[in-house]
Amino acid sequence: xxxxxxxxxxxxxxxxxxxxxxxxxxxxxxxxxxxxxxxxxxxxxxxxxxxxxxxxxxxxxxxxxxxxxxxxxxxxxxxxxxxxxxxxxxxxxxxxxxxxxxxxxxxxxxxxxxxxxxxxxxxxxxxxxxxxxxxxxxxxxxxxxxxxxxxxxxxxxxxxxxxxxxxxxxxxxxxxxxxxxxxxxxxxxxxxxxxxxxxxxxxxxxxxxxxxxxxxxxxxxxxxxxxxxxxxxxxxxxxxxxxxxxxxxxxxxxxxxxxxxxxxxxxxxxxxxxxxxxxxxxxxxxxxxxxxxxxxxxxxxxxxxxxxxxxxxxxxxxxxxxxxxxxxxxxxxxxxxxxxxxxxxxxxxxxxxxxxxxxxxxxxxxxxxxxxxxxxxxxxxxxxxxxxxxxxxxxxxxxxxxxxxxxxxxxxxxxxxxxxxxxxxxxxxxxxxxxxxxxxxxxxxxxxxxxxxxxxxxxxxxxxxxxxxxxxxxxxxxxxxxxxxxxxxxxxxxxxxxxxxxxxxxxxxxxxxxxxxxxxxxxxxxxxxxxxxxxxxxxxxxxxxxxxxxx
Amino acid sequence: xxxxxxxxxxxxxxxxxxxxxxxxxxxxxxxxxxxxxxxxxxxxxxxxxxxxxxxxxxxxxx
Numbered sequence: 001x002x003x004x005x006x007x008x009x010x011x012x013x014x015x016x017x018x019x020x021x022x023x024x025x026x027x028x029x030x031x032x033x034x035x036x037x038x039x040x041x042x043x044x045x046x047x048x049x050x051x052x053x054x055x056x057x058x059x060x061x062x063x064x065x066x067x068x069x070x071x072x073x074x075x076x077x078x079x080x081x082x083x084x085x086x087x088x089x090x091x092x093x094x095x096x097x098x099x100x101x102x103x104x105x106x107x108x109x110x111x112x113x114x115x116x117x118x119x120x121x122x123x124x125x126x127x128x129x130x131x132x133x134x135x136x137x138x139x140x141x142x143x144x145x146x147x148x149x150x151x152x153x154x155x156x157x158x159x160x161x162x163x164x165x166x167x168x169x170x171x172x173x174x175x176x177x178x179x180x181x182x183x184x185x186x187x188x189x190x191x192x193x194x195x196x197x198x199x200x201x202x203x204x205x206x207x208x209x210x211x212x213x214x215x216x217x218x219x220x221x222x223x224x225x226x227x228x229x230x231x232x233x234x235x236x237x238x239x240x241x242x243x244x245x246x247x248x249x250x251x252x253x254x255x256x257x258x259x260x261x262x263x264x265x266x267x268x269x270x271x272x273x274x275x276x277x278x279x280x281x282x283x284x285x286x287x288x289x290x291x292x293x294x295x296x297x298x299x300x301x302x303x304x305x306x307x308x309x310x311x312x313x314x315x316x317x318x319x320x321x322x323x324x325x326x327x328x329x330x331x332x333x334x335x336x337x338x339x340x341x342x343x344x345x346x347x348x349x350x351x352x353x354x355x356x357x358x359x360x361x362x363x364x365x366x367x368x369x370x371x372x373x374x375x376x377x378x379x380x381x382x383x384x385x386x387x388x389x390x391x392x393x394x395x396x397x398x399x400x401x402x403x404x405x406x407x408x409x410x411x412x413x414x415x416x417x418x419x420x421x422x423x424x425x426x427x428x429x430x431x432x433x434x435x436x437x438x439x440x441x442x443x444x445x446x447x448x449x450x451x452x453x454x455x456x457x458x459x460x461x462x463x464x465x466x467x468x469x470x471x472x473x474x475x476x477x478x479x480x481x482x483x484x485x486x487x488x489x490x491x492x493x494x495x496x497x498x499x500x501x502x503x504x505x506x507x508x509x510x511x512x513x514x515x516x517x518x519x520x521x522x523x524x525x526x527x528x529x530x531x532x533x534x535x536x537x538x539x540x541x542x543x544x545x546x547x548x549x550x551x
Numbered sequence: 552x553x554x555x556x557x558x559x560x561x562x563x564x565x566x567x568x569x570x571x572x573x574x575x576x577x578x579x580x581x582x583x584x585x586x587x588x589x590x591x592x593x594x595x596x597x598x599x600x601x602x603x604x605x606x607x608x609x610x611x612x613x
Contacts, residue, residue: 077606152599154607221607224595294599303596308583311592315579319572337561438604 007080008063010073015160016064022165023057033197037255041183045176045197045257052172073160077150079439081163085143086432086439088171089136090522093425096131097515103128104508108501118182126181126193132420133191133284135174140428141287142167142209145232147435148294149213152229153220162212169205173198185257189272191279192246196259199247206243210236227310231290234318238282246275266333273328281321284419288427289317289356292387295431296360296380300370305362309355316352320345327398330407339400346398350391357388375451379430382459386422390415409476410503414469421462421514429454429521436525443535446527450520457517464510472503 008016027050034046103124106112113119150157157163177194180186186193194202213236217225249259263271297304304310326334326342361384364371371381393415397406406412433451437444445451479499482490582588 075606077604150606151604154605156606222595222598224591226595226599228599297596298599301600303600307592307596311583312579315575319575337565 004059005063005066007084008060009066010069010080011160012068013064016060016066019161019164020057020060020064022161023053023060026053027057033255037257040256041185042195042197042255042257044183045180045185048175048179049172052175056168074156076156078146078157078160078163081157081167082143082146082435083439084164085139085146085167086436086525088167089139089143089428090432090518090525092131092135092139092174093518094515094522096128096133096136097511097518099124099128099131101508101511101515104504104511108504108508117184123181123184126186127178129191130174130177130181130193132425133279134177135171137284137288137424137428138170138174139167140291140432141232141235141283142170144291144295144428144431144435145213145235145287147439148226148228148232148290149216152226152294153217153222155216155219155221157212158215158219159212162208166205166209166212169201169208173202173205176201180257187247187249187259187261189246189261190276192243192272192275195257196247196249196251197257199243199249203240203244206236206240210240226294227304227307227314228290228294230314231286231293234314235282235287235290238278238286238318242275242278242282246271269329269332270326270334270338274322274325277325277328278321280419281317281324284424285321286317288424291427291431292356292360292380292384295427295434296377296384297363299374299377299380299430299434300364300367302363302367305359305365309359313352313355313359316355317349320349320352324349324398327403330400330403343398343400347395350395353391353395354388357384357391360384360387375448375455376430376433376445379426379433379455379458382455383423383426383430386418386426386462390419390423393418405477405481406473409473409480410469410500410507411473411477414466414473417469418462418466421458421465425514425518426458426462429458429518432521432525436528437532437535440529441535442528442532444528444532446524446532450524454517454520454524457513457520461510461513461515461517464513465507466510468503468506468510472500472507475499475503 011019030046030049030051030053032046034043034050037043037046102112103121106121106124110121113121113124117123146157146163173194176198180195180198181193185195187195192199213233217229217233247261248263249261251257251259261268293304293310323345324342326338327346328342330339330343332339361381364377364381367377371377396402397412397415433445436442476496476499479491479496480489480493484490
């Protein structure tokens with residue numbers, strides 16, 4: 001019996017039929033989009049939706065006659081979608097990081113675009129950002145949130161099909177986005193490049209995710225909702241709000257990929273960076289703090305240092321971040337007081353950010369020998385350190401006069417990667433190395449040495465990347481503001497570009513090390529599932545049959 | 552109709568914006584440090600370390 005058989009075998013025949021109907025409706029919607037838009041590039045996306053939904057429909061149809069699941073499913077956790085989510089996250093990591101190395105190399109050696117329209121820097125760069133943020137990060141968040149909410153609530157996910165709909169529907173969105181960039185489809189909004197039809201689809205997926213999460217929490221057998229869930233909830237709720245408001249747009253027609261935003265001029269800029277910065281806050285921070293507050297204590301086998309502090313920093317982050325976005329628009333047409341507001345809140349953000357980073361490190365206090373011996377725990381420790389460093393840097397860069405030097409330079413790129421590689425990716429790898437043996441019920445990871453190799457490749461890659469960009473960014477910033485005695489600019493833009501050359505090579509090399517680390521991680525996880533013997537089942541691992549009355 | 556021009560909105564957000572955030576901050580501090588919440592927080596922080604990997608069967612607090 002293969003994996004697909006086993007996963008579909010978990011569904012009752014009624015659920016299989018319902019899933020088939022969802023696939024059918026989605027495939028029809030794809031076909032309709034393709035037909036209405038047959039004279040436009042959107043036709044390719046109609047075809048993609050049709051094939052994606054049709055493919056899953058086919059899988060279901062060929063297995064519709066499998067035997068019904070036996071036993072009470074409510075007495076076990078629903079782990080199949082989590083396993084699929086981890087697999088997808090790692091696949092997207094390799095894709096997204098490879099695209100990152102490619103575009104980084106293009107900056108040093110422009111010939112690597114190979115004269116193709118689809119392979120120009122402008123089209124490839126968003127495949128990197130979407131691939132790593134939404135493909136890798138998003139799948140990791142969905143997978144770990146499904147795990148954390150079940151374990152902390154001691155309740156099974158409140159649905160059999162909806163977790164699959166969320167996971168696969170989300171991946172359809174990512175595919176639409178990435179393939180669209182190569183075809184030249186983009187809204188030209190950073191981190192919100194996907195066009196209107198993909199955005200509408202994501203709204204349906206995301207609302208399902210939200211309802212699923214709430215319903216699972218409502219089933220909980222614990223009196224208190226553990227703080228990690230608060231972070232995951234903030235991630236889900238705020239991303240929904242941000243996504244809808246920033247993507248309010250009118251398409252040219254139903255059969256046309258292009259749309260126009262309803263926000264005019266400087267309001268558009270403000271809405272975009274309110275979205276953009278809160279995407280950093282609630283996509284790349286809140287959800288990953290959810291991981292930190294669960295997997296770090298679990299791996300260290302020590303409770304979080306201060307639960308109260310985690311509550312205070314949760315509300316601090318939630319309410320301060322909302323106001324920080326305007327620091328992306330210093331010295332623009334945005335009213336001065338709004339810029340000042342963004343700057344002030346960005347500086348205040350340091351308090352709750354360091355509260356979380358400190359809370360994580362103090363949890364490890366007294367277990368440093370385990371951090372030394374266990375590379376998985378060290379991944380999470382390093383993530384907390386990078387979180388502390390990059391939030392400090394972020395607050396600093398948001399100060400208007402500092403921003404005058406740093407904005408539009410590689411310093412910003414270095415800052416983003418200190419956060420994305422050092423914090424987001426490291427906490428994810430640490431969580432996955434904790435999660436994979438537990439989920440597949442293996443005694444341990446296939447190779448502790450390879451986890452160690454992955455850790456050091458990641459650290460070396462991140463440091464090379466960030467130091468290269470610090471150097472490059474500050475040189476750029478200084479060259480752009482150096483005047484001659486006559487008051488003219490001392491350097492042309494091309495002069496600054498030539499000065500960047502060695503740093504661009506170093507950056508591509510750092511990224512390559514990080515990519516190799518991720519590939520090593522994939523191999524290690526694959527071999528863990530394939531080759532490591534099953535852990536002996538603990539007596540307590542047998543779920544209890546009785547269900548709560550009324551469910 | 553109330554005249555809601557730019558100046559009025561700015562004045563409102565510059566004054567009440569501060570008060571509601573301060574008020575909210577106080578509420579959160581009170582919640583975090585309320586003595587009777589200590590027990591549930593202490594329970595929550597230990598509960599995730601429980602090794603038994605299965606859904607619960609009852610709602611012990613009811």
